[in-house]
Amino acid sequence: MPTTADHSPGVGRPKVSSRQLIEDAAAELFVENTYAGTTIDQITRRSGVSRATFFNYFGAKSDLLWFEVDRAIDSLREACAAASASGSLESVREVVLAVAGEFDENRVPLALTQSDVMGAGEDVANSGLLRVAAQADVYVDFFAARGARHRSDLLVRTAANALAGAVAAGWITWARAGIGRSPLTGYVAESVDVVFPGIVAAFAGVDRGNTF
Structure with a gap:
């Protein structure tokens, strides 16, 4: 089953930013696992970015x-x-x-x-x-x-x-x-x-x- 991290752009498609990948991954996981049941580590794994990248864009999970x-x-x-x-x-x-x-x-x-x-x-x-x-x-x-x-x-x-x-x-x-x-x-x-x-x-x- 493809995840958000698999949504890499192909030829002729606009590049998806790390921020967008994080947002999309979080939206999927919050619905799948509930907000409380989702960790930042799960979000970074799903989106294919590091924790440092996550905190470049967001101060908290909320x-x-x-x-x-x-x-x-x-x-x-x-x-x-x-x-x-x-x-x-x-x-x-x-x-x-x-x-x-x-x-x-x-x-x-x-x-x-x-x-x-x-x-x-x-x-x-x-x-x-x-x-x-x-x-x-x-x-x-x-x-x-x-x-x-x-x-x-x-x-x-x-x-x-x-x-x-x-x-x-x-x-x-x-x-x-x-x-x-x-x-x-x-x-x-x-x-x-x-x-x-x-x-x-x-x-x-x-x-x-x-x-x-």
Whole structure:
């Protein structure tokens, strides 16, 4: 039976990266053996890479549950940094939707669709919170820069966490919608628009000198 490590590219086929081999091997093993029953050594053997190569790409086994989300957060961080320097407060919404639009919809995060099958419930909850916090931290930088306020400012942190929670809700609803799901952008737009008008109004109120 061929394994992920056997998926070496033939003539005329694009080379598969070590990272991709690791991701594919982990996905197979988590379903076959459960998440708890899979070790990093098993993943490296299946993918045909060394432990050193594994840790070049991933800090922990739980990172493999979220690799699609982590890529999206990296893209979000870069785009928000650019928008904070030249865009308006509203530009963060455009950035969020643009990142959602670039997401590969054929690679739905394992953590959001296969956690019960893989037996990874507790790790999904813990590592998922870390991803929401990482996303919120990106928005903290953006709102602090655009609002000319400190990162620890209550309004900055409240707005950042509200936006991160809304985006996370859109992702979760999209992932669990199943095969017939529509594009991610629509779900994220709907969830973000629940909180974003309030965020904009709150910053406008502060600009007028209102206090909370």
